[in-house]
Ligand code: SF4
């Protein structure tokens with residue numbers, strides 16, 4: 001018996017595998033459930049953003065760009081392909097304007113999608 | 124658990140090697156001694172034979188902004204706690220005696236230093252390229268020399 | 271018999287990351303070899319000198335794709351040591367919890383790779399399936415599967431709530447069962463034993479001479495674990511066994527890592543039980559006063575070493591990183607002598623290579 005157990009230690013695992021459901025998710029045909037706190041696409045609350053640039057200063061990957069002419073005239077842009085999805089901008093923003101949603105960022109074939117204008121304010 | 128009785132170690136090293144070795148407490152979490160580069164091999168011998176301290180964690184090389192004409196080399200050992208040996212080399216003669224005969228584990232660290240900082244190690248076989256390309260003919264990439 | 275030199279790598283199906291070996295082979299025997307690294311050298315030490323301390327946390331995280339958390343922990347504690355701040359106890363416990371989860375994930379990943387290399391795909395599937403349970407925990411508490419971004423200078427970024435703790439508890443108890451099952455198979459499976467027992471054994475003496483760290487050292491009978499021997503809090507308050515094995519071959523490494531996984535599961539439970547309340551961050555200034563610090567941590571593969579010197583600005587003046595794979599690689603030529611050609615994958619898998627870390 002002992003010898004049998006040694007010889008066929010994998011047997012129970014193999015039999016089990018016939019009855020187990022697949023562990024994989026049928027993405028993209030089935031929806032992907034991501035946890036609440038997953039660091040996905042960058043979103044902004046335009047009412048809160050003042051263009052202070054703190055997020056740009058701390059971004060480690062050059063994912064954000066701020067073109068600022070004056071207090072009332074600026075443009076904050078995000079580059080999804082450069083972004084490391086590290087969450088630093090969310091931590092650095094004192095006004096809680098910029099944050100991660102938990103949406104997965106998909107690859108794109110359209111070059112225009114590589115620059116996302118988060119907020120544009122004209123004087 | 125502390126295994127390093129620092130004062131005793133300093134005293135013994137001083138007596139045995141006869142070099143000036145200055146303890147200094149610049150580095151946090153680590154005992155530190157300044158030694159002349161020429162005495163490294165002897166100090167290493169004492170560490171190994173007398174204190175049974177084998178483990179070399181890393182060798183750091185760096186240039187201080189206020190002393191650009193020197194390269195500072197730090198040997199970080201460990202035995203329950205860290206103990207470092209700091210030495211400075213003038214940029215004109217970056218030569219250290221190799222400790223690989225005593226401690227083969229220092230091999231990769233020395234090779235890294237040799238390639239990235241151009242330090243040459245005496246008393247060991249020639250250093251084949253480890254990190255840089257075979258046909259690298261530029262100066263060592265991490266060493267900044269002011270002209 | 272005639273000697274031939276066989277180059278393996280830098281690109282080779284056997285290797286997950288670029289590494290170049292030149293092996294001297296005579297018939298079926300490997301006589302020796304030489305190594306070349308540097309194919310993924312990214313100059314991170316130099317790059318770190320041009321980034322601020324805050325940005326560096328995320329740069330450091332990307333040194334390694336498996337043990338990313340322990341790198342940032344070690345880096346942050348170096349910065350905190352120079353700043354002279356102490357992080358809240360709750361943050362220390364959460365850091366340790368992430369380190370242990372990471373160890374489980376790394377060891378299971380490794381077990382899968384070893385099983386794959388010896389041709390035991392069932393274990394590969396099981397180990398990687400179980401690993402998903404750990405990754406699920408990490409993803410839901412920190413927001414990323416491997417780049418957790420859990421640390422910041424002065425603490426950790428997230429707090430654990432009731433829901434997280436329940437998830438961790440259920441997944442850990444599932445893992446207990448799974449890991450016991452896998453251990454059972456490893457201990458009894460004749461095929462795995464035949465492939466790993468007695469392959470390239472390393473003596474304790476050689477381990478000491480080559481400054482070896484982590485599970486490889488422990489599998490050769492060297493009783494060293496930085497979590498016990500040079501702990502940062504809360505490890506000095508936690509109780510665990512350091513697993514060692516006298517044999518030093520690929521089999522001993524398998525057993526040590528598998529047992530360590532179980533030990534880490536216990537540690538996770540202990541951390542959750544003892545988790546103190548309070549804040550998880552303290553405010554840290556952006557500029558770091560001039561000073562030097564050394565920190566060491568026990569990563570899944572052994573000792574991670576950081577040396578940091580600051581010159582009073584908001585960027586480090588020198589950051590030296592030594593990852594545990596580097597000493598392991600320096601012993602590789604030694605291990606690749608006097609083995610059979612068919613054992614090369616087992617030897618390579620046995621040391622748990624992480625070339626990107628070694629190159630930085
Ligand atoms: S998102 Fe926040 S940090 Fe960035 S510019 Fe706007 S207000 Fe400033």
Ligand code: SF4
Pocket residue numbers: 042055058059060061062063064078082083084085086087088089090
């Ligand atoms: S998530 Fe990180 S990399 Fe991306 S924009 Fe924010 S700070 Fe930059």
